[in-house]
Amino acid sequence: MSASSKTWVNNQAPSVEDDDLNGFNLENNNLIVGSGQALAPGDNQQTHKSVATYAAVGQFMTGAGAADAYTANAPAPRINPAAREIGMLLRFQAAATNTGASTLNAFGTGVDDIKLSDGTTDPAAGDIVGGKDVTVIDRGTFFELVITGVAAGSVGTAELADNAVTNAKADDMASYTIKLRNAGTTGDPQDVKISALTEEPAPEAGDWILGEIAGGQLRKYDFGSISSSVAQAWVNFDGSGVVSIRDSQNVDSITDNGTGDYTVNFSAGAFSNGNYAPTGTAGRVAGSDGIMLEVEQGSTPTASAVIFNTVSHAGTILDVDLVGAAFFGGQ
Numbered sequence: 001m002s003a004s005s006k007t008w009v010n011n012q013a014p015s016v017e018d019d020d021l022n023g024f025n026l027e028n029n030n031l032i033v034g035s036g037q038a039l040a041p042g043d044n045q046q047t048h049k050s051v052a053t054y055a056a057v058g059q060f061m062t063g064a065g066a067a068d069a070y071t072a073n074a075p076a077p078r079i080n081p082a083a084r085e086i087g088m089l090l091r092f093q094a095a096a097t098n099t100g101a102s103t104l105n106a107f108g109t110g111v112d113d114i115k116l117s118d119g120t121t122d123p124a125a126g127d128i129v130g131g132k133d134v135t136v137i138d139r140g141t142f143f144e145l146v147i148t149g150v151a152a153g154s155v156g157t158a159e160l161a162d163n164a165v166t167n168a169k170a171d172d173m174a175s176y177t178i179k180l181r182n183a184g185t186t187g188d189p190q191d192v193k194i195s196a197l198t199e200e201p202a203p204e205a206g207d208w209i210l211g212e213i214a215g216g217q218l219r220k221y222d223f224g225s226i227s228s229s230v231a232q233a234w235v236n237f238d239g240s241g242v243v244s245i246r247d248s249q250n251v252d253s254i255t256d257n258g259t260g261d262y263t264v265n266f267s268a269g270a271f272s273n274g275n276y277a278p279t280g281t282a283g284r285v286a287g288s289d290g291i292m293l294e295v296e297q298g299s300t301p302t303a304s305a306v307i308f309n310t311v312s313h314a315g316t317i318l319d320v321d322l323v324g325a326a327f328f329g330g331q
Helices: 018-034 046-057 167-172 223-229
Strands: 058-066 069-073 089-093 102-107 111-115 133-138 142-147 175-181 190-195 209-214 216-223 232-239 245-249 253-257 261-266 276-283 292-293 305-312 322-329
Touching: 069 089, 232 253, 232 261, 245 253, 261 322, 276 305, 305 322
Parallel strands: 058 089, 069 102, 111 142
Antiparallel strands: 058 069, 089 133, 102 111, 133 142, 175 190, 209 216, 232 245, 232 322, 253 261, 261 305, 276 292, 276 322, 292 305
């Protein structure tokens, strides 16, 4: 405001001259006009409306420039801030999609790089989407990219509300960042960037992906790569009297072929061949002699079944009430 300097004398307020009032009135008028209102002498709420407008618009700027070299200025008739401030949040609509490293000139104060949160990594191609809102934080020597626009039907590095994430969007993701924390740990979740799956063999539709956080990256495992280390099928059954299964996985039934002679029938699709590795144990609740579980001599395991005998150390085939078997491989 253009006004003369006044001081209080003997606790008396200084007089206000015409240039003081005119200066205040001029700046107040600029505030009103700058908010997009036309001066209306009969409206005594215009200054209030102006402040509300500036507060509502916040830090949204008009974006311009070109791909990788963006500009942001206050939308007319507003004027640019007098200077940038560290920590200032700016939002603008990108003029074009970036192809890699990018810069921003905010308010005509000079060009600075746009970086990811670590302050050194450049945005990847497509991280800034033309026609979509971009939010950055002024870090003094660079602008930190916070939120990028999301093009229809695809997702780059983006921050999405839970209810905005769909399977279709996830299928289109080349890379994205999520917050995760290892189970059983405390503290703030880590930012984890997940890139397109490139493991061999590549997971197929419907595969489950397991992972753990390691150094800010999600270490991924698909079941195809770990299937050889987990049992594809197992069973615990009572082989005495009427054979009964206590618990099982991928085992449909047990056929009682006679004393100490059992066929384990697998669920459809559990194995693609008979080259699995069977292992197991057998015993009796009442009895002191050791019992062995062995694949029946002369029989060949298949993808659908295997025949076991329970045999004492003396070589006698006999029924037992505790039988457990597990099967690895065969894929």
